[in-house]
Amino acid sequence: MDITVYNVYSKxxxxxxxxxxxxxxxxxxxxxxxxxxxxxxxxxxFCGEEGGSFENLPNTLPVKEQVKRNxxxxxxxxxxxxFISYFQSFSNTYMPLELFKKYIKESIMEDIVGISISxxxxxxxxxxxxxxxxxxxxxxxxxxxxLGLQTVNYHTLGxxxxxxxxxxxxxxxxxxxxxxxxxxxxxxxxLPWDDMVDVVENAKILSALDVEEVKLHALYVVEETALxxxxxxxxxxxxxxxxxxxxxIAFLEHLKEDIVVQRIIGRAPxxxxxxxxxxxxxxxxxxxxxxxxxxxxxxQGAKCNYLNGKALKFxxxx
Numbered sequence: 638m639d640i641t642v643y644n645v646y647s648k649x650x651x652x653x654x655x656x657x658x659x660x661x662x663x664x665x666x667x668x669x670x671x672x673x674x675x676x677x678x679x680x681x682x683f684c685g686e687e688g689g690s691f692e693n694l695p696n697t698l699p700v701k702e703q704v705k706r707n708x709x710x711x712x713x714x715x716x717x718x719x720f721i722s723y724f725q726s727f728s729n730t731y732m733p734l735e736l737f738k739k740y741i742k743e744s745i746m747e748d749i750v751g752i753s754i755s756x757x758x759x760x761x762x763x764x765x766x767x768x769x770x771x772x773x774x775x776x777x778x779x780x781x782x783x784l785g786l787q788t789v790n791y792h793t794l795g796x797x798x799x800x801x802x803x804x805x806x807x808x809x810x811x812x813x814x815x816x817x818x819x820x821x822x823x824x825x826x827x828l829p830w831d832d833m834v835d836v837v838e839n840a841k842i843l844s845a846l847d848v849e850e851v852k853l854h855a856l857y858v859v860e861e862t863a864l865x866x867x868x869x870x871x872x873x874x875x876x877x878x879x880x881x882x883x884x885x886i887a888f889l890e891h892l893k894e895d896i897v898v899q900r901i902i903g904r905a906p907x908x909x910x911x912x913x914x915x916x917x918x919x920x921x922x923x924x925x926x927x928x929x930x931x932x933x934x935x936x937q938g939a940k941c942n943y944l945n946g947k948a949l950k951f952x953x954x955x
Contacts, residue, residue, distance in 0.1 A: 642930040643889050643937040646850070646899040653779070654750050659715065660723040661707040663700055663744060664693035667727040670760065671800040681787075682797050682863035683856060685909070693726060700743035708748065721751040721779075730756040730765050738768060745772070751779035753821070758784050758809040759801045763816075770816040781819040781850065784809055789842045793830040798863070803842075810846055821850035821899060826884045828856055829873045836884045840891035844941060851892065852899040855881060855922075858912040868911050878915040878922065885926050886935065894938030901926055 650658040669684075670676040694703045704722055711717050722744035730737060744752060752772070761782065773780045784806060788794060791802040806822070813820045822843055826836055843851060856875070858868045867873045876884075885901050892898075902922050905913045914922060930936060942950065 638924055638927060640927055642927055642935070643898045643901070644894060644896060646897055649897045654719050656719055657715065657717045658719045658721060658750060659711045659717045660721045660753060661704055661711065662693045662723050662725045663703050663740075664696040664726045665700075665724065665729060665732075665740060666696045667729065667731060669728050670731055670757070671798065676759070676800040677798065679798065679863065681799055682867070683859065685859040685862055696726070700740050701746070704744055704746060704749070718748060719750045720748055721753050722749055723753045723755070725755050728756045728760045729754050731760045734764055734768070737765060741769070741772060745776055745778070749778070751781065753781045753783055755783040755785070755823075757801065758786065758805040761809055761812065763812060766812055766816040766818060769818060773818070779819065781821050782809070782813050783821040783823060783852065785823045787823065787825045788828055788831055788835060789839050790828075790831055790835045793828055793835070796830050797828065807846065810848060814847075819849040821852055821897075822848050823852050823854060824888075825854045825856045826888060827876050827881050829875065833884065833887060836888050837891050840888045840941075841943060844891070844893040844896065845944060847893075848896060850897040850899055852903075853885060853888070853901045854903045855905070855914055857905040857910055857914065859906075860909045860911060865911055875912055878917065881915075882922070882926050882929060886930055886933075889930070889937045890935055890940040891943075892937055893941050893944075894936075896937075898937065 647657075669680055672678065672680040694706060698706075704720075708720055711720070724740070724744070729740075741752065752769075754769075769780050769782075772778060786803075786806045787797065787799060789803050794802055810820045810822075824839055826839075828835075858865050858875070864873065868875075881902075889898070889901070900923075902914065902919050904919050907913055
């Protein structure tokens with residue numbers, strides 16, 4: 638599907654690097670400060686044992702071997718030539734700095750044009766960012782920090798046991814900018830405790846902060862998690878697929894048009910889950926959202942009229 642209603646990640650990568658670029662997932666033997674007692678126990682109420690990914694190679698494999706295996710597979714299957722090393726599961730900066738440096742160095746090899754690092758807003762500081770800025774310069778790589786925000790509603794952040802508030806995200810994003818590193822914000826648009834006001838405010842705050850990228854997820858419910866128990870007991874109810882479509886459209890309409898959208902719904906595991914993407918393929922829901930936006934003749938940024946003195950703009954129209 639040729640998507641023109643939002644700023645698609647694959648198109649950005651093709652224009653930036655002159656061809657197809659694929660992300661190669663890397664899994665490390667890590668935990669999370671919200672699990673090990675540093676900030677809390679048990680983690681987020683929706684998080685299963687595999688963390689943020691369910692398709693990675695074993696984390697017992699060396700980083701170089703994970704990158705090479707995934708690269709060889711993608712080269713053969715998709716004829717790709719350029720790649721991004723993607724540190725995906727759990728909080729990939731929650732480790733001693735010297736160990737972090739070791740893993741980053743091991744992920745750099747021929748045909749790698751970028752590094753993406755998934756982590757929490759409270760798990761980075763200037764020392765780590767200064768090192769990444771040096772790596773960026775020395776190896777001519779694009780480096781993106783993927784921050785799990787999930788929602789700007791700090792009341793909901795408390796309910797889902799994130800262990801941080803909106804302030805930590807803002808702090809991390811501004812520090813990334815200080816070192817000329819890109820930020821991708823992760824959001825879950827169907828959190829049961831958020832409504833459409835929260836969805837739109839997500840877009841407004843990310844636009845005002847001038848985030849470079851955003852990645853949208855649909856919440857899925859995993860067995861043997863706090864959310865799973867709440868779901869079984871009828872304490873939470875998932876919104877309908879139609880409501881999710883409306884939320885994504887509203888989010889995109891209020892999002893600055895130059896922000897890159899990595900995806901508008903994610904893949905999710907089917908095993909050991911109680912609820913996954915309304916029992917429908919992720920790409921069918923994506924296509925439905927795109928088709929509905931085309932039908933309404935709307936697009937990303939169509940309602941982004943709130944920055945740089947909204948009241949003055951309206952006054953001048955009188």
